Amino acid sequence: MHNNPFDLSCDSCTIRTHPLFRHLEEQELQEIMLNKITETYKRGSIVYQEGNRMKGFCCVQSGIIKIYQTGFDGKEQIIRFAKPGDIIGYRSVVSNEPACTTTEVIEEAILCHIPAEILLNLVKTNSNFAVELMKLTCKELGEANSYITDIAQKTVKERLAEILIHLDDEFGEDLQGVLKISLTREELSNIVGTATESIIRLLSEFKSLGYIEINGRKIKILDKPGLKYIANI
Amino acid sequence: MHNNPFDLSCDSCTIRTHPLFRHLEEQELQEIMLNKITETYKRGSIVYQEGNRMKGFCCVQSGIIKIYQTGFDGKEQIIRFAKPGDIIGYRSVVSNEPACTTTEVIEEAILCHIPAEILLNLVKTNSNFAVELMKLTCKELGEANSYITDIAQKTVKERLAEILIHLDDEFGEDLQGVLKISLTREELSNIVGTATESIIRLLSEFKSLGYIEINGRKIKILDKPGLKYIANI
DNA sequence: CGGTACGTTGAGTCATATCAACCATAGTGG
DNA sequence: CCACTATGGTTGATATGACTCAACGTACCG
Numbered sequence A, B: 001m002h003n004n005p006f007d008l009s010c011d012s013c014t015i016r017t018h019p020l021f022r023h024l025e026e027q028e029l030q031e032i033m034l035n036k037i038t039e040t041y042k043r044g045s046i047v048y049q050e051g052n053r054m055k056g057f058c059c060v061q062s063g064i065i066k067i068y069q070t071g072f073d074g075k076e077q078i079i080r081f082a083k084p085g086d087i088i089g090y091r092s093v094v095s096n097e098p099a100c101t102t103t104e105v106i107e108e109a110i111l112c113h114i115p116a117e118i119l120l121n122l123v124k125t126n127s128n129f130a131v132e133l134m135k136l137t138c139k140e141l142g143e144a145n146s147y148i149t150d151i152a153q154k155t156v157k158e159r160l161a162e163i164l165i166h167l168d169d170e171f172g173e174d175l176q177g178v179l180k181i182s183l184t185r186e187e188l189s190n191i192v193g194t195a196t197e198s199i200i201r202l203l204s205e206f207k208s209l210g211y212i213e214i215n216g217r218k219i220k221i222l223d224k225p226g227l228k229y230i231a232n233i
Numbered sequence C: 001c002g003g004t005a006c007g008t009t010g011a012g013t014c015a016t017a018t019c020a021a022c023c024a025t026a027g028t029g030g
Numbered sequence D: 001c002c003a004c005t006a007t008g009g010t011t012g013a014t015a016t017g018a019c020t021c022a023a024c025g026t027a028c029c030g
Helices: A026-035 A090-095 A116-125 A127-153 A156-171 A185-192 A196-208 A224-231 B026-035 B090-095 B116-125 B127-153 B156-171 B185-192 B196-208 B224-231
Strands: A037-041 A046-048 A056-070 A076-082 A102-115 A212-215 A218-221 B037-041 B046-048 B056-070 B076-082 B102-115 B212-215 B218-221
Touching: A026 A102, A026 A116, A056 A090, A056 A116, A056 B127, A076 A102, A076 A127, A076 A185, A076 B127, A090 A116, A090 A127, A090 B127, A102 A116, A116 A127, A116 B127, A127 A156, A127 B056, A127 B076, A127 B090, A127 B116, A127 B127, A156 A185, A156 A196, A156 A218, A156 A224, A185 A196, A196 A212, B026 B102, B026 B116, B056 B090, B056 B116, B076 B102, B076 B127, B076 B185, B090 B116, B090 B127, B102 B116, B116 B127, B127 B156, B156 B185, B156 B196, B156 B218, B156 B224, B185 B196, B196 B212
Parallel strands: none
Antiparallel strands: A037 A102, A046 A102, A056 A076, A056 A102, A212 A218, B037 B102, B046 B102, B056 B076, B056 B102, B212 B218
């Protein structure tokens, strides 16, 4: 995790095309560029933790971040992932509350830290920005609601199938058709909300039924409609 | 469900003191008063349904509303409740998407319908309003995240205890100490995400252990710390 | 070379869902 | 007024999904 002084321009950054920043004035972008701090994070590093007071928020330039909450007995519950173009930590900045999630890098990432005041100022002075940020929050809220319904009503098998579909949709596949995001069995279990052993058994069941191919952490979906059928979607 | 022409003033309404509307200019309040439509809803009536395009949002003046999603097999999953002072339906207005929840009145309610354009205009022209609305959304998002962790990791017994605590905190008790919100066993099961029979069995277990007193739908909490201990909070 | 983290498999247990029967209550229509 | 029906509540018996525990394999890393 070190400061990268060579990347002071946002020209090539997602910030230019992201719906959230697209409508910014040149001068507002300048303000961000001058005040942001870009850092590289290795797999396993924690960006911020539950309970932290946030001094700013982050744009994900590259890499993948997992965002989780720690349950009563210390088990982590993965809420969502962030990928290039996503922003993280803004919830705490806006509501001025301590972070309610921990964010951990699962694939080497470059993040731009932007001070809280800039975000708050933009919300106040640029109504387009405010509306876009609100849309983003509302979208996340809608997704969270669906997730609640899923976890409460579906079986572990259905949820695992659904998660595989989602991961495929969100992160895509490489040239061999393998899911680009690679997770441990434990991480999968922390999304689905079940035991690691259950994930292992279900993955090999899906494999034996011809829905997927497994090679360690590499998962290849062979029959997406089949999985969707299992997942009830 | 009929228009109530006698309540054209917001003077006595929560709108005056609600954090969201507190900072409005007199002229902005006037705008709302002139354009709102106040209606009374009986228990069981649906305010809006999943998939509806929202032409506005609602302020809850009195009554209690349940907000739920319908799962794959038609089982409803209650996401949250709205009580006087809360606003509902704004998510769809902001993100300009169809509603992802259904809202049903469970205790006779008076609702003020306010056109979407007014909300969107306020967000654009009044930065205080924008910030407050965003705080509200972020708060809901934080709560949704915690709910996900709970449902995924806690047992049914723990969740039921937790829900009872929440209902007590949110809606309070009458003079006899009975929870003000009264729900069917099925509704309780649709919050917890379990079968009705399980709720019945657990409620009587809590009763026999001296944590609660039951009288039909009237539930009285006798030992709140005890319930909190069960709920792991 | 041992250590640590991850993955796998089997066996046993328990929480919870499901199914079925039954009771209580209130509203409805003839 | 009574039979009728619908809705909600309760209880018991049974089935099973999923967790836990325990042992062991595998791979990478200093």
